[in-house]
Amino acid sequence: MFILPFIFFSLLTYFLYKRQEGVTVAVYLSALYAITALCAAVTILCGFLGEETGILFDNSNAEFGFLPTLFYCALLAASIWPFTRFNTTKIRATELVCPWALDALGVLLIILSLINLYLVADSTLDILDGNFAELRQSVYDGEESAAQIKAMSIPGMYYIFPLNIITIFALPLAFYNITRHRCTWWFNGLLLFASLAKPIAAVQTADRTEIAFFGIMTMFTLVMFWREITLRTKITLGIIAAPIVAAMAIYVSAVTSDRFEKTYAGPAASAMQYIGQGYINFCYIWEHANSDYISTEREFPLYNRIFTGIVSDGDRRNVRSAEHGFFISVFPSFIGDILLDLTLPGLILWLLVYIVICNRFIPDTEDPDRPIYAADYLIVFMLGIIPAFGIFYYRFFSFQSTIMIMCIIAASFFSRYTFSFNAQEGEDTAD
Numbered sequence: 057m058f059i060l061p062f063i064f065f066s067l068l069t070y071f072l073y074k075r076q077e078g079v080t081v082a083v084y085l086s087a088l089y090a091i092t093a094l095c096a097a098v099t100i101l102c103g104f105l106g107e108e109t110g111i112l113f114d115n116s117n118a119e120f121g122f123l124p125t126l127f128y129c130a131l132l133a134a135s136i137w138p139f140t141r142f143n144t145t146k147i148r149a150t151e152l153v154c155p156w157a158l159d160a161l162g163v164l165l166i167i168l169s170l171i172n173l174y175l176v177a178d179s180t181l182d183i184l185d186g187n188f189a190e191l192r193q194s195v196y197d198g199e200e201s202a203a204q205i206k207a208m209s210i211p212g213m214y215y216i217f218p219l220n221i222i223t224i225f226a227l228p229l230a231f232y233n234i235t236r237h238r239c240t241w242w243f244n245g246l247l248l249f250a251s252l253a254k255p256i257a258a259v260q261t262a263d264r265t266e267i268a269f270f271g272i273m274t275m276f277t278l279v280m281f282w283r284e285i286t287l288r289t290k291i292t293l294g295i296i297a298a299p300i301v302a303a304m305a306i307y308v309s310a311v312t313s314d315r316f317e318k319t320y321a322g323p324a325a326s327a328m329q330y331i332g333q334g335y336i337n338f339c340y341i342w343e344h345a346n347s348d349y350i351s352t353e354r355e356f357p358l359y360n361r362i363f364t365g366i367v368s369d370g371d372r373r374n375v376r377s378a379e380h381g382f383f384i385s386v387f388p389s390f391i392g393d394i395l396l397d398l399t400l401p402g403l404i405l406w407l408l409v410y411i412v413i414c415n416r417f418i419p420d421t422e423d424p425d426r427p428i429y430a431a432d433y434l435i436v437f438m439l440g441i442i443p444a445f446g447i448f449y450y451r452f453f454s455f456q457s458t459i460m461i462m463c464i465i466a467a468s469f470f471s472r473y474t475f476s477f478n479a480q481e482g483e484d485t486a487d
Contacts, residue, residue, distance in 0.1 A: 058100050058120040061093035061335050064129045072140065081436065082139040084279045085443050088272070089132055092389075092447045095332030104325045110386045111333045112340035124342035127400075128335055131391050131407055135443045138414035142436050144280055146421040150236070152430040157470035158229060159239070161463070162247055165226045169250035172220045172257055175203040175213070180259050184307075188262040188314035198370055201260035222460040224270070226251040227277040228437045232430055235284040248296075255304065262311050264330070267304050269445050273437070276444050280433060330387075334447050337388035338395070347399045349379045354397055354450060355406065358458035368453050390446030393453070414439055431468035438464050 069086040076083060099105065105115045113119075152158070179202035183191065195201070200208070207213040230247035233239045251270070258266035285293075312323045312330075353360040353368045360366045377384050384396060394403045418439065419432045438461065445451045452461065 057122060057125050058335070059097055060125050061129055062090060062097050064133075065090035065093050068133060068136075076140065076143050076145060078145040079279055079282075080140070080144050081142055081276060081279055081440060082136055084276060085136045085139060085440070086133075088444060088447050089136075092332055092334050095328050096335040097332070099325075099328050099332045099336065102325070102328075104329055105336070110337075111329055112337050112344075112382055112386060118336075119343060120336075120339050121343070124339040125335075127342070128338050128389070128391070131403070132389070132443070132446075134407060134411060135391070135446070138411055138418055139436070139440065139443075141415070141418045141420045141422075142432075143421045144283065147284075147428055150232075150428045150430050150432070152236075152238075152471060153473055154471050155238070157467050158232075158430060161467040162226070162229050162233075162239075162243065162250075164463070165223050165229070165250045166246045168216075168220050169223050169226070169246075169253040171213070171216060172223070172253040175206050175217055176257055176260060178206065179203065180256070183259055183262075188311045192262040192311075192315055195261045195263075203257065203260045218454070218456045219459065220253045220257055221454070221456050222463060223250045223253040224273055224441075225434060225437065225460075225464060227274060228280065228433045231277050231281040231285075232433055234289060235281050236430075252300070259307070262315070264308050264311050265448065267308055268448070269451070271304070272444050272447075273441065276437065276440055280436065331447075333387050334389035334392065337386045338392035340382075341388050341392050341396050344380070344382060345396050345399075346380045349376070350399060350402065351376060351397050354393060354453035357453060357455040361455045367455070387448040389448070390442055390450040393450040410442065429468075429472050431471045434464055434468050 065086055069083055069090050072083045072086055073079065099111070100118065100120075103115050105111050105113050105118055183202070203217065204214065207217045226247040230244050230251065233244050233247070251274075254266045255270045258264075309323075312327055315326075351366075353364075353366045353372065357368060360368075366372065373385050380396070388396065391403060391407070394406050398406060417435050419428050419436075420426050421428065441451050451457065
């Protein structure tokens with residue numbers, strides 16, 4: 057049964073590729089799940105299951121039933137399907153009614169990235185020269201990172217530092233500018249630098265996931281814009297990206313080696329487990345989660361923080377782990393997280409709402425009467441984060457994520473319209 061997801065998503069990827077006549081965001085999303093499904097199958101076949109790297113099943117109790125496998129494939133396919141509306145092979149032109157809105161967003165992202173750089177600069181080299189396993193264990197023990205400690209010494213900075221989560225949107229913003237020949241080269245260069253803020257901060261906690269997130273969403277961005285990038289630009293970007301990619305690969309390898317060299321299967325197997333555990337942990341949660349406990353702090357983080365005081369942090373994670381009888385901070389794919397929080401009926405309802413939102417806001421490129429706006433790339437990127445990085449977990453679990461979503465919606469709205477102020481009538485009008 058555990059081979060079925062790989063077969064299903066491989067066939068779905070091929071079907072979408074043929075149907076959309078090229079590599080589109082839907083094809084890319086399906087291919088991601090085919091890759092993770094393959095890694096899951098290899099992990100199971102090679103006996104790499106175990107508790108040391110976040111997989112809930114061990115080699116003695118693994119069960120991969122028909123129903124969890126069916127729901128895993130069907131629900132993920134349903135989350136991917138709305139992105140077939142945005143066929144990047146069909147886009148010919150886009151509209152940008154109000155450029156200042158996107159430029160203002162870009163300036164905000166650059167400022168956040170510079171703050172991020174200031175906070176991590178003092179400690180990064182020392183961390184890279186240290187022991188990643190010990191550093192990661194200190195994170196699990198609840199210790200603050202060096203950057204967080206520095207931020208606490210500056211009034212208000214401790215609350216600004218986590219907002220670097222929004223800097224990932226510098227990617228589609230920069231590539232839109234590049235492909236449409238907007239803004240100066242140095243501004244777009246600063247945007248590309250800004251997109252690296254979260255991976256740079258990840259060094260503070262010996263984290264690999266932010267590097268994976270950046271890589272996944274960079275590929276998502278390239279798929280959206282690839283056909284519009286000139287060959288000269290591709291070569292230039294490739295030269296710039298090469299040392300960055302090499303540095304990230306070295307860092308991830310070093311962290312993996314330090315953290316997992318003493319495990320029974322070794323670093324190579326842990327990497328396979330890391331990528332493939334989504335399906336495996338989803339099946340475990342399906343079988344073992346306690347349906348008596350429903351928690352919404354990850355689905356409505358800002359609401360819960362303001363009105364209930366419940367925050368999705370380490371203490372809350374430990375409480376919920378005790379309720380369910382297993383450690384919940386694992387990678388069960390994003391639908392596994394929602395299943396754990398809301399149970400199966402809640403997951404289905406949540407997914408239906410997500411699909412409705414996608415069908416409402418993802419533009420249909422087949423419709424000749426539907427204009428494609430610059431802001432549509434931001435919206436598709438934002439909605440695409442859920443299934444793209446969802447190969448690991450549900451990304452928008454923190455209240456900072458809600459703030460990020462609000463910022464992107466605001467920038468998207470104001471970039472679509474021009475506003476004039478009639479002093480005589482005292483009214484605002486939007487064109």
